[in-house]
Amino acid sequence: AQSVAQPEDQVNVAEGNPLTVKCTYSVSGNPYLFWYVQYPNRGLQFLLKYITGDNLVKGSYGFEAEFNKSQTSFHLKKPSALVSDSALYFCAVKYGRSGGSYIPTFGRGTSLIVHP
């Protein structure tokens, strides 16, 4: 079955330190990978995506993510965390089905807490 796993319910980091939010996936074929962020009482916002090419992709607000095909991972990273980065982060994957459609599947989310 196609799936996305975010192994950590919560990640705590001190402001100014690097952060990593983990994501692994299990899909057949070549998936498209996405990260979204959800602030309290707000809808999900797109951060970045991996389609093809360079394994390191850069996105909004200084975030980046590294695609690792052998480990089927797409971890979200930021070199220096800000308190304002505190939010809920979701990894998502789109996988192709017979007939050519692409269906998105989301992980359960990771709460990032950045301490001053």
Next chain:
Amino acid sequence: EAGVAQSPRYKIIEKRQSVAFWCNPISGHATLYWYQQILGQGPKLLIQFQNNGVVDDSQLPKDRFSAERLKGVDSTLKIQPAKLEDSAVYLCASSPPPNRASEAFFGQGTRLTVV
């Protein structure tokens, strides 16, 4: 550019009542999604439209949930009758073509409480 519009923002109903949610996607976005997000979980895809055709509705509880996108623009999601476990945030999102590589743009959601 206007974002994805959803209404209402909040709704409280009693179990066994019916409820409808409305979504207007970003202009030009052919793909429209409805998600259910239960507290503490990731969004679960209920139905995906491509223009006015259904691409996937495998996780839609069809005995009580229905959705339509008649003119390929705005969409409605209905629940009838509602159950307590339907309490969740219902998110609408849209994507521009080509769908496979495009990110989704989300509305603010409708928070449904079934009592």
